[in-house]
Amino acid sequence: MxxxxxxxxxxxxxxxxxxxxxxxxxxxxxxxxxxxxxxxxxxxxxxxxxxxxxxxxxxxxxxxxxxxxxxxxxxxxxxxxxxxxxxxxxxxxxxxxxxxxxxxxxxxxxxxxxxxxxxxxVKSGNFSATTEFLLLGLSEDPQLQPLLFCLFLSMYLVSVFGNLLIILAIVCDSHLHTPMYFFLSNLSFVDICLTSTTIPKMLVNIQTQSKSISYPGCLTQICFVLTFAGLENGILVMMAFDRFVAICHPLRYKAIMNPKLCRLLVLLSFLISVLDALLHTLMALRLSFCTDLEIPHFFCELAHVLKLACSDIFINNILVYLVTSLLGVVPLSGIIISYTQIVSSVLKIPSAGGKYKAFSICGSHLIVVSLFYGTGFGVYLSSAATHSSRKSAIVSVMYTVVTPMMNPFIYSLRNKDMMGALRKLISRISASH
Structure with a gap:
């Protein structure tokens, strides 16, 4: 046998x-x-x-x-x-x-x-083997690439120069050295950083006809996008709190909103945003990726990168939902509560002129909040409800490109003090030349 x-x-x-x-x-x-x-x-x-x-x-x-x-x-x-x-x-x-x-x-x-x-x-796609991702952009049609390049370049230039003018006008005009405009200047700076994190890489890829982004570059982009988006979220909450104190407690406004508290709030928001971004980035480092490394987006967004992972992303998803609930829903709830109190206080004002002035002060902030939170939650809801990544990429353009570009127009055209400061700045610049 x-x-x-x-x-x-x-x-x-x-x-x-x-x-x-x-x-x-x-x-x-x-x-x-x-x-x-x-x-x-x-x-x-x-x-x-x-x-x-x-x-x-x-x-x-x-x-x-x-x-x-x-x-x-x-x-x-x-x-x-x-x-x-x-x-x-x-x-x-x-x-x-x-x-x-x-x-x-x-x-x-x-x-x-x-x-x-x-x-x-087996060909592994983990950290040691993954060297780059491919950013497919908003469209793969070669005929649309020149149009996209011109469109996004113009939007980027308008966003950078518009927000830079807001910062210079606030710094040069001593009448605008108040908590409201202090938060507005910080918001403009964050908008410049947010657009500079995403758009230049897209423009370079279109110009060089290359779609690649390195693995460290992709994780770095995720980290900076989360940092600046979280910081903008925190500044919008601070601006809502500032409007609440100014309208509901006008006699105690200067005592509550002192410069020390304003700087402390911005620093606290920055630290929370950095910790949140580092947490998501470090959790993404443990992932292994398959051979399909194509991201149907114009920048490395965390939700799209997680979809490419071959390893278990259960902990990453739990972390995303938990942090989104804490840093998204809770601040938005605070803004809603603040404006509920503001509306109830404004309705008690007897004169129509006083009501109009109070609502005009809050109108610009409400428009920016609606754009930022509406598009931000729309991205995650659309990515969870539909399998079309291109649709969520188009929605992402709103809060990463359109909102930062619109902020200078929203806050300047509806604000007489800001318009006067901008005229003084432009006349000073033209006189110096």
């Missing part, structure tokens, strides 16, 4: 392929060759037939038995699937069921000592 089992052993093919072994001469085993996967699997297949005839093992279990068999053969201090690799790489001792072979004669070409599903035989 043992002889019959050996005649069916595929390892005889390995022995027959060796001329010295076929002639009956066995040279001194200077270095025994690596165990061929076909030889070990053949031995285990015959053994399983003898032990359990009529009950074929599944391929996965066969590989598990093969690793157990290889571990038992190899005299290693540590047992496991990587024991054979340690044996061949560190000790240089190799065993073969085909008998000893001369040095340099190993397994047949393409015959790996590891099973096919072992990670060494």
């Amino acid at each position: 043992a002889g019959a089992g050996r005649t069916q052993d595929p390892s005889r093919d390995c022995a027959a392929s060796d001329p010295e072994t076929a002639a009956g001469r066995h040279p001194a085993p200077e270095k025994a060759p690596m165990i061929c996967s076909s030889s070990v699997s053949g031995i285990m297949e015959n053994r399983d037939r003898r032990l359990a005839p009529g009950f074929p093992l599944t391929p996965l279990f066969q590989h598990q038995r093969m690793w157990l068999f290889s571990g038992l053969l190899a005299p290693l201090p540590v047992w496991g699937p990587h024991s054979l690799y340690r044996l061949s790489s560190q000790q240089g001792n190799r065993l073969s069921p085909c008998g000893p072979k001369p040095p340099g004669l190993h397994c047949a070409p393409g015959d790996s000592p590891f099973p096919p599903e072992h990670p060494r035989n």
Whole structure:
């Protein structure tokens, strides 16, 4: 019976392929060759037939038995699937069921000592192998690329120069050194940073006809987008609180909204945003990615990067929903509560002129809040409800590009003090030239 089992052993093919072994001469085993996967699997297949005839093992279990068999053969201090690799790489001792072979004669070409599903035989897409992602942009139509380039370049320039004018006007005019305009200047600075994080890379890709972004560059972009978006979220909450104190508690406004408190609120919002961005970025570092690394977006957004991961993203999703609830829903609820109190206080004003003035002060802020939160929540709701990533990418343009571009117009055209400060700044610049 043992002889019959050996005649069916595929390892005889390995022995027959060796001329010295076929002639009956066995040279001194200077270095025994690596165990061929076909030889070990053949031995285990015959053994399983003898032990359990009529009950074929599944391929996965066969590989598990093969690793157990290889571990038992190899005299290693540590047992496991990587024991054979340690044996061949560190000790240089190799065993073969085909008998000893001369040095340099190993397994047949393409015959790996590891099973096919072992990670060494599978192209991995983890951190060490992932070098770049592909940003597909808003459209892959070549005829639309020049139009997109001109459109986004003009929007970027308007956003940067418009917000820069707001900052310079507030700094140069001493009448605007109040908490409201202090928050507005910080908001303009954050808008410049947010647009500069996403749009320049898109413009470079369109101009060079390249869609690639490096793995570190993608994670860096995610970190900065989350930081500046979170900081803008916090500043909008501060502006709502400022309007609440100014309208509901006008006599205590200067005592409550002192410069020290304003700077402390901005610093606190910045620290929370940075911690949130670092948390998401570090959690993304642990992910492994498949061979499909195409992002249907014009920048690396966290939700799209998570969809490309091959590893388990359950913890990442839980973290996204938890942080979105804390840093999105809670601040928005605070803004709604503030404006509820503001509306109830304004309605108590007897004169129509006083009501109009109070609502005009809050109108600009309400428009910006509606644009920012409406588009922000629309991105996550659309990504969860539909599988069309291009639609969510178009919605993302609103809060990353359109809202920062519109803020200077919203806050300047509806504000007489800001318009006067801008005229003084422009006249001063033109006079200096």
